[in-house]
Amino acid sequence: MTPIIIFIPAILSAPFFPAIILKVKAFFGGKKGPPLLIQYYTLAKLFKKGSVYSTSTTYIFKLGPMVSLSAALTALMFLPISGAAPLFSFKGDVLFVLYLLGLGRFFTIAAALDTASPFEGMGAAREAYFPIICEATTFMIFILFYRLTGELTLASFFYGNHPLELWRVAGAPLAFVVTAFFIVLLTENARVPVDDPATHLELTMIHEVMVLDHSGPDFGFIEMGSFCKLFFYAAIVSRLVFPFDLGHPAMNLAAFSLIMLLIYAAVGVIESVMARYRMDRVPKFVLTSFALAFVATIITLEFVK
C-alpha cells in the first residue's frame, strides 16, 4: 500500500477528531454540542471569507499561517500513521521533524509580534516559553528511543510492530513516556489545563491570542495547521498505547482510528473535569513531563546495559 493512500485521508480526517473533544465537553456540561463535522463547516466558512490585514503588519504576518500549516503537514509525512510506512524517512528525521514544528511556531510568534498588539506580544512570550520545556521532554524521549533502537527515524520507532519492541525492551517505564508525551500533546496544542481554547478572554490566552488578528483563509490555514499538529501528537501517542501490528493495513487503520477517538475523548474528559492551571503554575506541570521522561530514561538505560 503506498504511503500516500494513508497520508491523504489522514490529513482530511484531521479536522474531524477535534469535534470529539467538543462532544465530550458538551456531554459533561449537559449539552448536545456542535455537529461532528463542525470543524469542516468552520474551515469552509473561513475559506469563503476575505482576509483583513492591519496596516502595521508586513509580509511576515501573511507568511505565518502558511508556514505553520506546511510545517505541520510536512511533519506528518515522516510519521508512520497507523504503523504504515511514512512518505519520507531518512536518518535523523526525528530532529528534522522537531525543528520543522519549531519553525512553524517561530513564524506564528513572528507573525504575532508583527501585529505590535500588546495582547499578541504577551501570547508570544508565553508560547515561546512553555514549548521550550516540551522540547526538552521530547528530546529526552527520543534519546531514550535512540538508545533502545539505535536508530534516529520516526519510522524506526513507530512503524509496524516497532513500538511493541520498545515496550518489550523498556517495559513499564514506557508508561511514563506515554504520560509525558500526553502532557506534551496538551501543552503543544493549547489544551486545558495549560491553555483554554474556548475562552474569549485575551489576557488569559496563550495560543489563541497570537492568532487574534488573522482572519478568513489565513485563519483557516492556522486552524488546519493546529488540527494537523494535534493529529501528529495524538498519532504518536496512539502508536505507543496500541503498539500492535494486526497484519492487514485495513485492520491497522481501523484500530488506529479507534485509538485516536479514545485519545481525543481523553483530552475532552480532562478538559471537562479540571480547571486550567494558573499561568505561573503551568511550567511546573510541563516540567512534570520532563521529569517522567528523564526517570524513564534512567531506569531503562540501566536495564538495557
Place this chain on the structure above:
Amino acid sequence: MKIKFITIKNGEAVPRNRIPHLAFDDFRNDALTIVGSGGNVVQFFVYPDTGGSLKMLAVLRSGNSLLTAGCDAPEIWPSFTAVHPPFNLFEREIAEQFGITPDKHPWLKMVRYHANYRGADDVFGNDYTQDIPGNYPYYAVKGEEIHEVAVGPVHAGVIEPGHFRFNCIGERVLHLEIQLGYQHRGVEQLLLNAPPLRFPIIGEGIAGDTAIGHSLCMAQAMEALSGIVPDPGARIVRTIALELERIANHIGDLGALSGDVAFLPVANYCGRMRGDFLNMSLLMCGNRFGKGLIRSGGVRFSPTNEDRGILSRRIKELKPQVEHTIDLLFSASSVRARFEGCGPVPTEDARKLGLVGPAGRGSGLSYDVRRCFPTEHYDRLDIPENLETGCDVYARARVRADEVLQSINMIQSLLRFPVETSCVQPNGFSMAPSSFTVTVNEAWRGEVSHAVLTDEEGKLLRYKIKDPSFHNWNALAMALRDTGISDFPLNNKSFNLSYCGVDL
C-alpha cells in the same frame, strides 16, 4: 469633640431645615471623624439650592446609624480624600458635576467625562468636544521591561464598555487604572425634568442587572416623601424579588468564575440555573429582570396562590441542584488552586477603601444593609453575617455561594404563607416640599442608595443615585496589584462591578 451630624432613619422624610447646616470646617472635621472611626460614606454630593448657591450634603454611616449634615460648598476645599480614601470618587464626582475643586486630592481625574452642570471652567481642563476619553495622560510606569496593556472599552465578551490600563512587568501587574464613563446617560439630570410617572422606568434602567435594587430604593424614597405606606404583602413581594435578583446574579457570576478557569460543567449548569431563577421573576411580574414590578406604594403584581405553588415547586426542584453545583465548584482542587490566594484585598485595605457588599464581606467587613438598616420584610428575617476572611477570589465566591443558599431559604419561608396585597396602579403623587430622604438597600452587589431633595414647591431639587460599584471599583485595581495579568478576568468576575451603575 461633639459630632454635629444628626441621625436619620433609612427611608425617612426629614424636613430640610432639620438637617444641620454647618460651617465648612465643622462639616469636614465631623465627616472625617465619623469615617475615620470605622464609618463610611453613603452619600456625599452637591446640589444647587433654590437661590442658586451650591450646598454640600453628606450622609455617612457609623455602626447602625445614618448621620447627615450639610454646608455651603466652597469653590475650593481641602480634599477629604487626602485623609480618608472612601471620599475619592465622591469628591471627583462633585468636581466633575459642579466645577468646584477639592484641593490636594491625591488623584483628581474625571469620572464620566462630561461638562459640568453650571457651565463653570472645567476642573480637569478637558475639551468635551473631543471623543471619549479625551486628552488624558494615563498613569504610566517607566522602565526597561515595563509594558502597558490597554483593554477595552470594546471587549471580546458581551460586557459593558470600560477601559482598563495595565502597567506590567512580564506577567505581573504593577498597577491597573480603570476609566469608566462610556455609558454616561445623565440619569440624575434626566430625573429632574421627568414627570413622576416616568421615574420608575428610569430607575429600573440605572443598572439593568440591579433593576429591583434601584427601583426599590426609588420607590421607598417616593413613598417617604409622599407619605404612602405600602402594605405588608407588598413588602414581602419586594423582598422576594430582591432575593431572586440576588440569586440569579450570584449564580450567574459563580458560573462565569468557573468558566474563566475553564471548569466547564459548573459554568454550564450555572448558566442554565440563572435562567431558571430569572424565569421566576418572569412569573412574578412578566419581566425576567423584575422590571415593572415595584412602584411607589407597593407592587403592581401580587402572586396568586397558584403562583406561589409554582414558585415553591420550582425552588424545591432547583435547591438540590444549586447545592450540588456549588459543592462541585468548591470541591474541585484545580478550581480551589485558582481561587485561593488570587487577588487579595486585605481587610485593612478594604476598610480604608470602604468596600461594601459581598466584596466587602469577602474581605472581612461584615456590613450588610439587610442587617444594619433593614427595610421591607428584612427586620423579620434573620440575616447571617456571611463573613469570610480570606480576602481573595475564593472568599468572594464563597460569600456569594452562601448568600445564594440563604436567599433560597428566605424565599422558601416567605412563600409558605399566602401573600395579600392590593396591586398599585401607576398614578401621580405629590412630594412633601423642602424635604430630604435617603434610602439604602442591600442589592446583590451591596449598598444601593438614593437620596432625594425637594424644593419649596415639592419638586425635585436633586436626585442622587449611588450604585455599590461606586465604592468597589478601586478594590479591583488593588486586587490586581502584584497579581498575574492572566488572572484579571477571574478577579474582575469575582467583583463583577457595574459600569452603567457608575456611569449613570
